[in-house]
Amino acid sequence: MAEILKNILIHRFDGDEVFLKEDIVILENRVHIWLNGEKIISTMCIPMQQDAHAVGFLLSEGVIERVEDIFELKIAADGLNVFIQAKINENNLQNLYKEKTLVSGCGGGITGNTQNVIGIPFNTSALKIKAKQISKNIALFYKESELYLKTGCVHKAMLLFEDGFKISSEDIGRHNAIDKVAGKARLIGLDTSMAVLMVSGRLSSEMVIKAVMHSVPIVVSRTAPTFLGVKTAQIHGLTLIGFARGKAMNIYTHPTRVLDFDSKE
Incomplete structure (x- = not known):
């Protein structure tokens, strides 16, 4: 598993006082998602829950339509490469390649799902909450x-x-x-x-x-x-x-x- 936290020494300014202290910072890394032998995206993220991240991303993009369509899911020993073999929606994969909309916000995310959401049924869930x-x-x-x-x-x-x-x-x-x-x-x-x-x-x-x-x-x-x-x-x-x-x-x-x-x- 890749390291995700790092202790570093910083200068802390607090009012009239300046002193050295140890602080904890996040280690982000580039994780590569491979689908059917082809690298389809690299994303800057915290290298944890990489299997869930890869599956969630592909489902969010409509490239994979159901978890049951996944034949194989492996994380490399370095924790930075996720390999998936699956039945795919080729049209939605091509939309991901063509659209590549740079999303608002942090993390440098890319999406093609602005097109893939067309045709998704109206949500009729009966869920209610107080x-x-x-x-x-x-x-x-x-x-x-x-x-x-x-x-x-x-x-x-x-x-x-x-x-x-x-x-x-x-x-x-x-x-x-x-x-x-x-x-x-x-x-x-x-x-x-x-x-x-x-x-x-x-x-x-x-x-x-x-x-x-x-x-x-x-x-x-x-x-x-x-x-x-x-x-x-x-x-x-x-x-x-x-x-x-x-x-x-x-x-x-x-x-x-x-x-x-x-x-x-």
Whole structure:
């Protein structure tokens, strides 16, 4: 397993005092994803949960449509190469090559899923959640983020399921964090159409599209959405919630999935 944390010596300025202290920083690295013998992408990320990251990315892009279509999944001994043999959607793979949209935000992410999302069915998930459950879990969001507490340098994504079970992932890139947590859930057979996705970053269109591609019906962030993020959620049937802080939140689309929501005209 590749090293992910490094202790370094820094100069700390605090008021009128300057002193040397040890600090912990994240080690990011370039991880290469190989599909059917061909390297299709290299991404800067934290080299952990590489199998989930690769699978989540390929599912997010629609290159692989189901986990069951994967024949083989291996991580190289160096932890920096992931090899997958799978049945693929050739059109979506070509869209990834052709589009290569540089996504907003950190991590230098690339996506082709702006085209691949066309034709994805409207989300009709029956999942509902109470506002107080959202507030409770957002309050715990960073407190349960091990790497964030140590370094302050990562984004987090978490899937909260109907029975209270939750899984999470952290990465320097907010897109990577979603791919990792979605890939992890899909690899162990969890139904992401009955989960709430909570993220640390803003809700831009490509973040929302990742939720669409994994059939996630509710997406929550402590920060803001973009207009295209809201429009994408509205079109595809997602409940989009931003500025979830304390007991307050903004529900931008499809509010009826929040049980105690009472619309005021």
